[in-house]
Amino acid sequence: MRHLGRKVIEEKLPDITDFARIYQGVEPLKEPVPVQPTAHYAMGGIPTNVNSEVVRDDKGTVVPGLFAAGECACVSVHGANRLGTNSLVDLLVFGRRAGRQMARYAGQVERPLPIADALEPVRAELEAIRGREPGGESVSVIRKELQDVMMDNVGVYRDATVLTVALNKVNELRSRYGKVSIADCGSVFNTELLEAQELGYLLDIALVTVTSALARTESRGAHSREDYPERDDKKWLKHTLAYQGKDGPNLRYKQVSITRFEPKPRTY
Amino acid sequence: MEVTLRILRYDPEQDVAMGAPAAPAARTTSAAGSPVRGPHWVEYKVSVDPMDRVLDLLIKVKADQDGSLSFRRSCGHGICGSDAMLINGRNRLACRIRVDQLGKKISVAPLPGLPVVKDLIVDMNGFFGKYRSVKPYLINDQPEPERERRQSPADRTIYDDTTKCILCAACTSSCPSFWARPEYVGPAAIVQAHRFIFDSRDEGSDERLEILADENGVWRCRTIFNCVDACPRGINITRAILEVSSAIVGRRG
Numbered sequence: 001m002r003h004l005g006r007k008v009i010e011e012k013l014p015d016i017t018d019f020a021r022i023y024q025g026v027e028p029l030k031e032p033v034p035v036q037p038t039a040h041y042a043m044g045g046i047p048t049n050v051n052s053e054v055v056r057d058d059k060g061t062v063v064p065g066l067f068a069a070g071e072c073a074c075v076s077v078h079g080a081n082r083l084g085t086n087s088l089v090d091l092l093v094f095g096r097r098a099g100r101q102m103a104r105y106a107g108q109v110e111r112p113l114p115i116a117d118a119l120e121p122v123r124a125e126l127e128a129i130r131g132r133e134p135g136g137e138s139v140s141v142i143r144k145e146l147q148d149v150m151m152d153n154v155g156v157y158r159d160a161t162v163l164t165v166a167l168n169k170v171n172e173l174r175s176r177y178g179k180v181s182i183a184d185c186g187s188v189f190n191t192e193l194l195e196a197q198e199l200g201y202l203l204d205i206a207l208v209t210v211t212s213a214l215a216r217t218e219s220r221g222a223h224s225r226e227d228y229p230e231r232d233d234k235k236w237l238k239h240t241l242a243y244q245g246k247d248g249p250n251l252r253y254k255q256v257s258i259t260r261f262e263p264k265p266r267t268y
Numbered sequence: 269m270e271v272t273l274r275i276l277r278y279d280p281e282q283d284v285a286m287g288a289p290a291a292p293a294a295r296t297t298s299a300a301g302s303p304v305r306g307p308h309w310v311e312y313k314v315s316v317d318p319m320d321r322v323l324d325l326l327i328k329v330k331a332d333q334d335g336s337l338s339f340r341r342s343c344g345h346g347i348c349g350s351d352a353m354l355i356n357g358r359n360r361l362a363c364r365i366r367v368d369q370l371g372k373k374i375s376v377a378p379l380p381g382l383p384v385v386k387d388l389i390v391d392m393n394g395f396f397g398k399y400r401s402v403k404p405y406l407i408n409d410q411p412e413p414e415r416e417r418r419q420s421p422a423d424r425t426i427y428d429d430t431t432k433c434i435l436c437a438a439c440t441s442s443c444p445s446f447w448a449r450p451e452y453v454g455p456a457a458i459v460q461a462h463r464f465i466f467d468s469r470d471e472g473s474d475e476r477l478e479i480l481a482d483e484n485g486v487w488r489c490r491t492i493f494n495c496v497d498a499c500p501r502g503i504n505i506t507r508a509i510l511e512v513s514s515a516i517v518g519r520r521g
């Protein structure tokens with residue numbers, strides 16, 4: 001950044017400058033700032049229509065009363081590779097549209113229907129973790145192993161070999177997750193229980209990510225298969241939908257609706 | 269290297285509440301394990317890198333020594349405002365202060381002056397209630413223009429400093445005027461009001477200045493400057509408060 005000069009660095013890049021100083025002990029006015037790749041955004045997510053209503057299948061069937069917007073959602077404004085600052089589109093445009101649609105929805109229904117049997121499975125899941133004898137598997141250990149395997153094998157560049165390593169490891173972690181135990185049995189602000197529950201979700205998402213990446217034998221956007229380096233619109237111009245199955249996710253696919261922007265290689 | 273980390277712990281389901289101390293005044297526990305005790309200090313030895321932040325230490329203790337240690341954190345990089353706490357006697361974000369800035373003995377307690385929920389987690393409801401009381405949103409009833417409401421860079425500069433607030437409560441909970449009078453709206457809420465009062469697109473200044481001219485408003489500020497020391501975003505809070513006070517005076521005059 002040094003070539004930019006003090007004025008530009010301090011006025012236009014205050015946060016990045018601050019990060020370098022605090023977390024790296026580096027002075028960006030004088031020294032180069034070290035950079036490294038990281039996962040900082042989740043593309044894909046809960047499928048929604050343009051009014052931020054969650055849809056459950058490839059026909060756009062709406063799940064009544066369920067909305068998603070922002071990073072958790074997939075309206076599909078990003079294609080296969082989100083561009084810089086484009087997550088603001090998700091937040092601002094679809095957050096607003098979600099709010100408007102919720103108001104419309106709330107005005108139409110007598111009273112939103114709670115999902116009849118939603119509570120019990122979640123309660124049982126939490127109680128199972130809380131009730132387990134201490135001394136089982138550790139949340140932080142499994143989480144660390146998951147982070148490492150995803151970082152090493154499921155980055156932008158991947159192939160069948162590394163993805164298979166990841167698949168086996170994630171499956172192993174999932175079975176160990178069945179034995180996690182925690183020390184905090186309290187009912188007030190139990191962040192240890194929350195972290196244990198979240199770890200289960202992380203493992204689910206990791207498995208979906210790895211399984212879909214293995215199945216997609218082409219390269220597109222941020223999914224770069226070194227064993228299938230070309231984009232293959234004939235076979236793969238479609239979205240992946242993952243459904244929970246007994247032994248891992250079942251994959252189905254959904255047509256891409258293309259309007260103004262044709263998919264094309266990024267050459268810059 | 270190894271550091272000694274002392275943490276003021278409190279579990280509402282096992283310990284006796286002591287009210288919210290205005291300063292870190294709790295005693296070191298002599299009766300660990302005894303059924304009647306208030307918030308109490310617990311010591312941990314942690315092996316660390318000097319570049320680790322206090323947040324890294326807390327995460328390590330939670331992972332390796334005691335999973336029940338409770339604290340808030342989210343972004344880990346000074347943006348979300350979740351992990352303000354009292355670190356070696358000063359309000360700091362745990363994710364922004366490093367071991368090499370603190371030395372080998374580090375003490376961590378919840379933010380002073382706010383009710384403790386559990387360990388380092390304080391009840392922020394009162395704090396956010398005050399934030400909401402100053403109407404921290406754009407007020408402008410003019411019909412929506414075709415394009416965005418525009419603003420010159422010069423006009424934007426006037427309130428640039430107060431846009432940096434992340435609502436971590438480090439300032440308000442470091443303020444002796446707030447400790448003495450919990451009804452005082454506090455520096456954070458005034459900073460947030462400032463951000464809109466001096467925004468050329470906003471038309472709600474009168475309402476906000478009215479609210480802040482109240483007996484629990486800006487006049488409670490005694491320019492002690494604790495808030496300026498506490499702010500992790502480097503906001504000149506005392507100046508912002510003075511600018512709001514002057515606006516109130518100017519409006520009357």
Ligand code: FES
Pocket residue numbers: 340341342343344345346347348349350351352361362363364
């Ligand atoms: S964790 Fe977000 S500010 Fe520290």
